[in-house]
Amino acid sequence: MKKLKDLESIGFTMLPRQQIAYGSVGNYKYIAEFLPQQNQFSITTSVVASNKDADGVNFMDSIDKERFPFVNWIRYEDHILTINVKNKHLETENIYEFLQAMSNCLLTNGYVEGCADCKEEKPLHIYTINGNIHLLCQDCFSKQASASQHLEPVHFPLGVVGSLIGSLIGVAVWIILYKLGYVAGITGFIMAVCCFKGFEILGKRLDKKGIWTALIIAIVMLAVAEYISLGLEIHSVFSDYYTISIFDAIRSVPEFLSEKEVMAGVIKDLGFGYAFMAFASFSYVRMVYHQASTAGICEQLDKTIE
Numbered sequence: 001m002k003k004l005k006d007l008e009s010i011g012f013t014m015l016p017r018q019q020i021a022y023g024s025v026g027n028y029k030y031i032a033e034f035l036p037q038q039n040q041f042s043i044t045t046s047v048v049a050s051n052k053d054a055d056g057v058n059f060m061d062s063i064d065k066e067r068f069p070f071v072n073w074i075r076y077e078d079h080i081l082t083i084n085v086k087n088k089h090l091e092t093e094n095i096y097e098f099l100q101a102m103s104n105c106l107l108t109n110g111y112v113e114g115c116a117d118c119k120e121e122k123p124l125h126i127y128t129i130n131g132n133i134h135l136l137c138q139d140c141f142s143k144q145a146s147a148s149q150h151l152e153p154v155h156f157p158l159g160v161v162g163s164l165i166g167s168l169i170g171v172a173v174w175i176i177l178y179k180l181g182y183v184a185g186i187t188g189f190i191m192a193v194c195c196f197k198g199f200e201i202l203g204k205r206l207d208k209k210g211i212w213t214a215l216i217i218a219i220v221m222l223a224v225a226e227y228i229s230l231g232l233e234i235h236s237v238f239s240d241y242y243t244i245s246i247f248d249a250i251r252s253v254p255e256f257l258s259e260k261e262v263m264a265g266v267i268k269d270l271g272f273g274y275a276f277m278a279f280a281s282f283s284y285v286r287m288v289y290h291q292a293s294t295a296g297i298c299e300q301l302d303k304t305i306e
C-alpha cells in the first residue's frame with residue numbers, strides 16, 4: 001500500500017484537504033491517517049464499554065499476531081482506540097481483514113461505537129474544529145463548536161509590542177554574531193520566530209494581520225540590527241585613534257554607507273539574512289497561516305446521506 005487513497009478500494013472515503021480517510025467496518029467508524037516520517041498508518045476509532053465487565057481488555061493480546069504481523073501496537077485510552085500499523089509490505093486487503101477482526105473483537109468484548117467526550121453510545125461523525133479532526137456525537141460537536149467560535153479577540157497593539165520585544169532577541173543575536181565575524185542566516189529565522197512568538201504571547205493570538213505585521217517587524221529589525229552592528233564596528237575601529245562615543249559612531253553610519261564598498265558589504269549581509277529568513281520561516285509562516293485560517297472553522301466532514 002502506497003497511499004491513504006488506496007483505502008478507497010475497501011470502501012473508505014478520502015478527504016484530501018485533511019489528509020485522512022474514513023470508513024465503517026462492522027459497526028465501527030475508523031479514521032486512518034498516514035505518518036510519512038515513520039512510514040506508518042494510524043487508525044483510530046471511538047468506543048465505549050456497553051457493560052462494566054468489558055473494561056481492561058488488552059486488545060494487543062486479543063489479536064492474531066501471526067495473521068496481522070504489521071500491527072505495531074494498539075492503545076485504548078480515554079475511550080479512543082488507536083492502532084499503529086507498519087506500512088512496509090502492507091496490502092490494502094490486509095488492513096481490511098484486520099479491521100474486520102478488530103471490529104469482531106470489539107463486539108465480542110462488549111464495546112460499542114460511542115462518543116469519547118460524553119461516553120455515551122451514540123452515532124458518531126467526523127468533524128473539523130479549528131483545524132483538528134474529531135470523532136464525536138452531534139451534541140458534543142455542537143457544544144465544542146459554539147465554545148470555540150468565541151475565539152479570544154486579538155489584542156493588536158499589545159501584539160505589536162510583544163513582537164518588538166521579541167525582535168530585540170533577534171537583534172542581539174545578529175549583533176553578537178556580527179561581532180564574532182559571522183553573518184549567520186539562522187539569525188533571520190530566529191528573528192522571525194521571536195517576532196511571531198512575541199505577538200502571540202502579548203496579543204493573545206496570532207491572526208493573519210498579526211502574521212504580516214510580525215513579519216514586517218522582523219524584516220525592519222534585521223536592517224536595524226545590521227545598522228547597529230555597523231555602528232559598533234566603526235566605533236571599535238576608530239576609538240583606538242579618536243574620542244568617539246558609540247552614538248557618534250552609529251550616527252556616522254549613513255556617511256560610511258555612501259562608500260560603495262561598505263554598501264556592497266551591507267547588501268550582501270542583509271541579502272543573506274533575508275534569504276535565510278524567507279527560506280527558514282516559510283514552513284513556519286505556512287503553519288501559522290493554516291492555523292489562522294482554520295481558527296473558528298467547525299464543520300462536519302462525513303456528509304454521507306444515511
Ligand SMILES: [Zn+2]
Pocket residue numbers: 115116117118119120122136137138139140141
Ligand atoms: Zn458526545
